[in-house]
Amino acid sequence: xxxxxxxxxxATEFDSLRDIAGAMIPADANLGAxxxxxxxxxxxxxxxxxxxxxxxxxxLAEIAAKSSGAFAGLDRDKREALINGYYAGGGxxxxxxxxxxxxxxxxxxxxxxxxxxxxxAPFPKGYTLEQGDWSLLEAVRKRxxxxxxxxxxxxx
Amino acid sequence: xxxxxxxxxxxxxxxxxxxxxxxxxxxxKMRILCLEQGDWMKSTDFPSTGRDWEAxxxxxxxxxxxxxxxxxxxxxNDDNSPMKVANFNGVGGGTVVYTxxxxxxxxxxxxxxxxxxxxxxxxxxxxxxxxxYDENDRMMGxxxxxxxxxxxxxxxxxxxIPLGKTGTHYAKAMNKLGWHWWPSDTTIATAPYEGxxxxxxxxxxxxxxxxxxxxxxxxTYWPLAIRAGVELRTRCRVREITTDGHDxxxxxxxxDADGTEHFQPAEVVIVACNGVGTPxxxxxxxxxxxxxGLANSSGLVGKNLMLHPWPMISGYVAETLDGGRAPIxxxxxxxxxxxxxxxxxxxGYTLQFNRGMGPANQAITSAAAGxxxxxxxxxxxxxxxxxxxxxxxxxxxxxPEEHNRVTLDSMLKDSNGIPAPRIDYTINENTRRMMEHxxxxxxxxxxxxxxxxxxxxxxxxxxxxxxLGTARMGSDxxxxxxxxxxxxxxxxxxxxxxxxxxxxxxxxxxxxxxQALALYVADQMKxxxxxxxx
Numbered sequence: 001x002x003x004x005x006x007x008x009x010x011a012t013e014f015d016s017l018r019d020i021a022g023a024m025i026p027a028d029a030n031l032g033a034x035x036x037x038x039x040x041x042x043x044x045x046x047x048x049x050x051x052x053x054x055x056x057x058x059x060l061a062e063i064a065a066k067s068s069g070a071f072a073g074l075d076r077d078k079r080e081a082l083i084n085g086y087y088a089g090g091g092x093x094x095x096x097x098x099x100x101x102x103x104x105x106x107x108x109x110x111x112x113x114x115x116x117x118x119x120x121a122p123f124p125k126g127y128t129l130e131q132g133d134w135s136l137l138e139a140v141r142k143r144x145x146x147x148x149x150x151x152x153x154x155x156x
Numbered sequence: 157x158x159x160x161x162x163x164x165x166x167x168x169x170x171x172x173x174x175x176x177x178x179x180x181x182x183x184x185k186m187r188i189l190c191l192e193q194g195d196w197m198k199s200t201d202f203p204s205t206g207r208d209w210e211a212x213x214x215x216x217x218x219x220x221x222x223x224x225x226x227x228x229x230x231x232x233n234d235d236n237s238p239m240k241v242a243n244f245n246g247v248g249g250g251t252v253v254y255t256x257x258x259x260x261x262x263x264x265x266x267x268x269x270x271x272x273x274x275x276x277x278x279x280x281x282x283x284x285x286x287x288x289y290d291e292n293d294r295m296m297g298x299x300x301x302x303x304x305x306x307x308x309x310x311x312x313x314x315x316x317i318p319l320g321k322t323g324t325h326y327a328k329a330m331n332k333l334g335w336h337w338w339p340s341d342t343t344i345a346t347a348p349y350e351g352x353x354x355x356x357x358x359x360x361x362x363x364x365x366x367x368x369x370x371x372x373x374x375x376t377y378w379p380l381a382i383r384a385g386v387e388l389r390t391r392c393r394v395r396e397i398t399t400d401g402h403d404x405x406x407x408x409x410x411x412d413a414d415g416t417e418h419f420q421p422a423e424v425v426i427v428a429c430n431g432v433g434t435p436x437x438x439x440x441x442x443x444x445x446x447x448x449g450l451a452n453s454s455g456l457v458g459k460n461l462m463l464h465p466w467p468m469i470s471g472y473v474a475e476t477l478d479g480g481r482a483p484i485x486x487x488x489x490x491x492x493x494x495x496x497x498x499x500x501x502x503x504g505y506t507l508q509f510n511r512g513m514g515p516a517n518q519a520i521t522s523a524a525a526g527x528x529x530x531x532x533x534x535x536x537x538x539x540x541x542x543x544x545x546x547x548x549x550x551x552x553x554x555x556p557e558e559h560n561r562v563t564l565d566s567m568l569k570d571s572n573g574i575p576a577p578r579i580d581y582t583i584n585e586n587t588r589r590m591m592e593h594x595x596x597x598x599x600x601x602x603x604x605x606x607x608x609x610x611x612x613x614x615x616x617x618x619x620x621x622x623x624l625g626t627a628r629m630g631s632d633x634x635x636x637x638x639x640x641x642x643x644x645x646x647x648x649x650x651x652x653x654x655x656x657x658x659x660x661x662x663x664x665x666x667x668x669x670x671q672a673l674a675l676y677v678a679d680q681m682k683x684x685x686x687x688x689x690x
Binding site for chain 1: 202204205206207208209210211214215225262263264266267270271281282283301303305306307308317318319320321323324327328330331336337338339355356357358359366367478481482490491493494495514515516518519520523524526529530531532534535539542
């Protein structure tokens, strides 16, 4: 069983998702960044749909309606304008679609490496956090108390 | 319905307050049982162990129960509220999924009526709780730095979390403005502590800590309480508290994991389900004798809900900062906490300084803010933002108002068929002015720090929605649900120890005070064991 079938998307919906994801986050060869329509990333997106399936299907249907069923046939400027306009208008469906795409995209090894970010889970290695400049606290230490002492105020 | 063996003390809920009260009462050697509707958590299940760690914040580790939708959760109708409910149902409760930010209430927070002429005073003061704050800090393991002029003296047992690049950046801006700041107290261990490993910076650890460095009561109070003889029974969802012919609590009816109904008799019942779960349970415990809900002769069960409105203001600086590689909170400012009427509102707020976000959350958040475009510009704009983010939360005090409330939803039920809670909540004018003041100050700070692309979310994505005030304490049975030591006025063997007994909410994360209060109530009970029901 293929992954889009597992997610509950039809073949037509899967094709739409691929076209839309590619328009939302296109590949950039100069940065070494794949597009969100990269097969591996798209597979991760589809596997991640889960509880958001009804919203994802709604978003795909609404984009299809806004493009008269010809999203893939629009030129690049029109595709991007349609997506940006739809997303700016808000709504749970397009927000869910964006979240699912971004969540999968920004955990792909190639994407993370293009950002000079380690491609791994945080645990068990963790990360290094430098101490920072604690001398900056000296100015604050010299301040008088800011908090109200109720015992003094109510004794007046 | 099966009947269980009677216990001396039945605690409902194993979260922040239930764990603390169980541990404290264990020394009495009474037979103590805690019923918890959720499961024990396993550190290997926490999101930071997997590559999908950021996505799970919007799934099985979401702070909102409606989105999280675990089998162990109950739904909440929050349609009529600009803020949502934050909770977690499992051993440890909300301490499993929280930022571990650990401010205490201020002394003035307990005397709002006397000092500022509105709302009500608590029947106890900061100084009555002080030693329980200290005890709780030792039990949970607090990292921080003594000497803060913004708060009363306290002595965290571990050093603070590093400032890092992001904190240093904020600190320079705050010093230029001449405003107070201090490294936050937190229950994230910065050194090995009582068997817990120290923090290794697993990113934002709100959805649980795989390292065990972040304190949650399943790894702090509960192991000690269980060793001392307390029984903790999971997957037990309480439907109602029953009463006997003497208007005393008789025990509780609950469903186990298989949906089988049980009755658990008890001499004393302690409710620890926090500001939504507790009024829900009391209202669901209505009977012929208590037609408006148990312990509700005042009519105040469910009323005076306080949620802490929490605007978030963010921006981006040229320098590369810490990103999402460390715990999210690192500093607080008490500059605007205490009342100054020249600001145009009463009471005040804490400014809470945050680090940046992980790769996916940076994208999700900035897209939702309308700052990250789709298409060709996506990569360029994203790279200007990633690891350049600064953000400040404004933790506002919302005052108690009876129209802000928890009731039972007429339609919605949980998976056991128990009526679900509904919340109705609005933000009043005083709080709105406070929010706008805080937003303007946060924008000043971020601007001083060199940030651009400022964005404000007045009721932020994942805003906390702390749950307080819905079974308030007081000495007058007509104006409060529990007395000054947590016992219900109407039912003399029924106690409440969670955030619902708060009178006012302060402008801080509440868990430290919730637990100090639970330890205080337990101490009061122990002092009165011979005449607890008089």
